[in-house]
Amino acid sequence: MDRTDGTGSGAGPARGREATRERILASARELFTDEGYGAVSSRKIAAHAGVNVALINRYFGAKRGLLTEILREDGVFPGLIEGDRGSLTRRLAEHAVSRLHGEGTALQRALDHSAGDPDLQAVYQGRITSALIDPLEAYLGGGSDARAHASLIAVVMLGLTRVRLVEGATALRAQEREDLTRRVEAILDLCLTDFHEE
Amino acid sequence: MDRTDGTGSGAGPARGREATRERILASARELFTDEGYGAVSSRKIAAHAGVNVALINRYFGAKRGLLTEILREDGVFPGLIEGDRGSLTRRLAEHAVSRLHGEGTALQRALDHSAGDPDLQAVYQGRITSALIDPLEAYLGGGSDARAHASLIAVVMLGLTRVRLVEGATALRAQEREDLTRRVEAILDLCLTDFHEE
DNA sequence: TGGTATAGGTAAACGCTGTTGACCTTGTCA
DNA sequence: TGACAAGGTCAACAGCGTTTACCTATACCA
Numbered sequence: 001m002d003r004t005d006g007t008g009s010g011a012g013p014a015r016g017r018e019a020t021r022e023r024i025l026a027s028a029r030e031l032f033t034d035e036g037y038g039a040v041s042s043r044k045i046a047a048h049a050g051v052n053v054a055l056i057n058r059y060f061g062a063k064r065g066l067l068t069e070i071l072r073e074d075g076v077f078p079g080l081i082e083g084d085r086g087s088l089t090r091r092l093a094e095h096a097v098s099r100l101h102g103e104g105t106a107l108q109r110a111l112d113h114s115a116g117d118p119d120l121q122a123v124y125q126g127r128i129t130s131a132l133i134d135p136l137e138a139y140l141g142g143g144s145d146a147r148a149h150a151s152l153i154a155v156v157m158l159g160l161t162r163v164r165l166v167e168g169a170t171a172l173r174a175q176e177r178e179d180l181t182r183r184v185e186a187i188l189d190l191c192l193t194d195f196h197e198e
Numbered sequence: 199m200d201r202t203d204g205t206g207s208g209a210g211p212a213r214g215r216e217a218t219r220e221r222i223l224a225s226a227r228e229l230f231t232d233e234g235y236g237a238v239s240s241r242k243i244a245a246h247a248g249v250n251v252a253l254i255n256r257y258f259g260a261k262r263g264l265l266t267e268i269l270r271e272d273g274v275f276p277g278l279i280e281g282d283r284g285s286l287t288r289r290l291a292e293h294a295v296s297r298l299h300g301e302g303t304a305l306q307r308a309l310d311h312s313a314g315d316p317d318l319q320a321v322y323q324g325r326i327t328s329a330l331i332d333p334l335e336a337y338l339g340g341g342s343d344a345r346a347h348a349s350l351i352a353v354v355m356l357g358l359t360r361v362r363l364v365e366g367a368t369a370l371r372a373q374e375r376e377d378l379t380r381r382v383e384a385i386l387d388l389c390l391t392d393f394h395e396e
Numbered sequence: 397t398g399g400t401a402t403a404g405g406t407a408a409a410c411g412c413t414g415t416t417g418a419c420c421t422t423g424t425c426a
Numbered sequence: 427t428g429a430c431a432a433g434g435t436c437a438a439c440a441g442c443g444t445t446t447a448c449c450t451a452t453a454c455c456a
Contacts, residue, residue, distance in 0.1 A: 017404070038316040042443060052406050057444060116314015118236045119443095125364050133365060147369035151361055152381070158364070159357020163349055166323050166356070167331060171345035179393045183350070190385050195377045215433070240414060250435050255415060317414095399456085406449070413442065420435075426428090 021059050023049045028066040033107045037067060037114035068123050071111075076131040081139050088139070089188035090181075092153065096160045097181045100169055112161050128154060145195055152191035156184070219257050221247045226264040231305045235265060235312035266321050269309075274329040279337050286337070287386035288379075290351065294358045295379045298367055310359055326352065343393055350389035354382070 027049035031040040042063050046053040060066050080091045102109060115124055136150035163169050172180060225247035229238040240261050244251040258264050278289045300307060313322055334348035361367050370378060 020404080036316075041441080043441090053443090054407085054445075055405070058405090063443065114316075116316070116319075118234075118312075118315055121314075121364070128361075128364050145369075145373075148373055151365065151367055151369045152385075154365065155354060155357035155361045156385075157357075158360045159353035159355070162356045162360055163326075163353045166319070166326050167349065167352065169349055171343075171349045175343075175346055175393060183388075183393060187350075187354075187385055187388050190381075190388055195373060195381060218433080239412080241412095251414090252416075252436085253434070256434090261414065397456100399454105401452105401454085403452080404450085406447105408445105408447090410445075411443100414440100416437105416439075418436090418438100420433105422433080423431095425430085 017059075020049075020051060020055065024051055024056060024059060025066065025069060029070050029107065032067065032070065032114070033110050036110050037120065038117055064119055064123055067111075067114075067120060070107075071123065071127055074107075076127060081132075081135045085139075089185045089192065092157065092188055093181045093185035096157055096184055097177060100160055100164050100180075101173060101177075112165060115161070115165075128158070132157070140192070148195065149192050153188060156187055156191060160184070218247075218249060218253065222249055222254060222257060223264065223267060227268050227305065230265065230268065230312070231308050234308050235318065236315055262317055262321055265309075265312075265318065268305075269321065269325055272305075274325060279330075279333045283337075287383045287390065290355065290386055291379050291383035294355055294382055295375060298358055298362050298378075299371060299375075310363060313359070313363075326356070330355070338390070346393070347390050351386060354385055354389060358382070 024045065028040075028045050031045055031048060042056050043053050045066070046056060056063065056066065060069060077092070077095060080095055081088070083091075098104065099108070099112075114120060133147070133150045133154050136153055137147045140146040140149055160169075163172070222243065226238075226243050229243055229246060240254050241251050243264070244254060254261065254264065258267060275290070275293060278293055279286070281289075296302065297306075297310075312318060331345070331348045331352050334351055335345045338344040338347055358367075361370070
């Protein structure tokens with residue numbers, strides 16, 4: 001009936017559904033990392049994987065399916081929205097500032113640049129919601145305003161990415177790093193305080 | 199030598215360089231407003247203007263030139279970065295919250311959705327810098343950290359747009375409007391305080 | 397052992413995009 | 427009348443994401 005992905009017989013690249021899928025995915029990841037989503041065409045990915053173009057759509061539905069698959073594998077803010085509640089904003093601030101300085105994996109940096117692509121709007125929409133806002137809401141305890149607080153956090157986190165993308169954020173990166181981190185932390189704390197107290 | 203844009207002789211649409219340019223621009227503005235930048239093709243704009251496609255590139259260099267021209271005509275935050283300094287953040291907060299609620303001109307709303315288009319990155323980069331960060335820096339008096347403060351303001355303003363775009367910001371729009379405005383105002387104030395005081 | 401169904405892969409086309417270069421037409425001036 | 431130039435058109439180019447029809451080689455079953 002089916003080889004269930006036996007590793008070929010030695011000659012030529014591995015065949016079989018799973019092996020091919022994986023080869024396409026690996027090529028996409030590598031090329032997206034180096035050149036960004038928009039700059040890499042389906043044909044280029046296929047050529048790099050030594051595979052026909054049509055297979056991309058066969059296995060992943062469409063080009064954006066490749067990115068969806070890649071993104072599924074790693075979270076947006078791994079390890080940040082868990083653990084001690086008191087230092088949540090500190091962790092988020094440190095992460096945001098490090099991203100501002102171009103740290104993080106090459107893939108993360110590349111995908112920041114692709115975040116605005118109209119073709120990817122639905123992909124990023126799902127990602128921001130499911131990997132940032134939803135977990136934050138749950139982490140914050142689910143009070144009536146928890147989701148609004150989570151959204152405000154997202155405003156700052158996404159805003160920082162966008163300003164870096166669109167303007168370079170030179171002035172921010174020129175600040176003493178600890179000063180900037182503390183400032184972002186304070187802003188994030190303000191995002192989390194009760195809307196009605198004063 | 200040249201008619202210098204006389205208004206034709208009556209029959210058919212107006213001819214002449216300036217009239218044609220204006221007709222293309224008007225069509226682009228209308229279509230961008232209704233459908234967004236990415237969804238409108240050069241050929242569609244040309245057809246709507248009753249003009250050959252090639253003229254778009256002749257007069258505006260490329261499709262993005264149309265948007266550049268349109269954006270040149272109205273500022274990003276008209277009237278906000280001037281006047282009383284004490285209420286700057288209040289004005290900005292009110293503006294941001296109104297945008298969150300889908301207010302503002304139809305063109306502004308449409309262009310928010312196009313802000314991430316890779317083809318427009320340079321256009322928006324110039325716009326954010328020259329119409330938001332630069333004026334803010336000047337308005338703030340040009341102290342050594344003025345540009346960093348302006349950048350932080352931009353973080354919040356752009357972040358709000360992005361969260362609305364990508365997530366809908368339902369939870370934020372569900373907040374009592376005055377509460378949310380005051381919160382954003384407080385956050386913006388925090389963006390403007392000295393980095394080194396504590 | 398032979399026949400067949402099927403999974404996996406390929407080639408070629410479709411319709412679309414933004415853009416460009418060669419051509420033509422029209423009006424003006426010498 | 428002839429030359430010139432501005433304004434406009436047509437047709438093509440190269441590329442994109444995607445789809446359809448076809449081929450091939452394997453695995454199973456009679």
